[in-house]
Amino acid sequence: MDWKNLPTGGNIEDRRGGGGLPGGGLAVGGGIGGLILTLIAMFFGVDLGGLTGGNTAPTSTQSQTQGFPAPQTQVPQQQRDEAYDFVDRIVASTDQTWSRIFQQSGREYTRPTLVLFNQYVQSGCGQASAATGPFYCPLDSKMYLDTSFFATMDRRLGGGGDFAYSYVIAHEVGHHVQNELGIADQVERRQRAARSEAEANSYGVRLELQADCFAGVWGNSVKGAQLANLSREDIQAAINTAAAIGDDNLQRQSQGYVVPDSFTHGSSQQRVNWFLRGFESGNPNQCDTFSQEYNQL
Ligand SMILES: [Zn+2]
Incomplete structure (x- = not known):
């Protein structure tokens, strides 16, 4: 994936260094x-x-x-290491995609911030450690990412690679889009009103599959130049890797902290299918995971 041609200028808050503790x-x-x-x-x-x-x-x-360390919008050149540069370009590229799409329907897209951290971070949704995995906090509209997650993807599952990393970011951006559109709120209300745990969980699955579809919509907007040779197998590998680590993280989850992103929701097949729906159409209206019968997702 030729990410170095993507634009720069994403909202990145670099809180790495100093252990990331406030x-x-x-x-x-x-x-x-x-x-x-x-x-x-x-x-x-x-x-x-x-x-x-x-x-x-x-x-x-x-x-x-x-x-907390002040957000650094102007990062000195020496701090622009490869990890920073990568997330900056991916986020900036999702900014472009979603700003354009929102504009087309007369809305304004509020760009999210991605917080890079080491070890621990204080988010608007509570404390998190690197073990939590990447997550999005709707209360402060920020995505949180410890770049060691990428290393874990590589080391443990061999499923890393630029596309897999960018999928992880684009998926979190998908949750931000859901937040911007008020979908996250609606889902939360429905979850609270759910009559069973299974019903409540089903909304979570729909939300996750939609975030995958939204990640695909972003993929569509860069596919010509950057993702031309992306195969179904590449997509499968990226999603499986994120899910496998997510699973692990969920098992280690403690109570009372941010809820780790549930990359595990939905079967691998469902996730690939929904990603591809967004990827092939480039149309977020194709990502309505809520009006389909649950067993047909
Ligand atoms: Zn998610």
């Missing part, structure tokens, strides 16, 4: 923040060592006043 605002070692850190350490077996240390008092004035 400097202030979180009372490390005490209160809720301390509890959360301890739980993360418990569940993920991470040694937080000097960070907790039972010290509830501010260790330095800096850590109390600094807050």
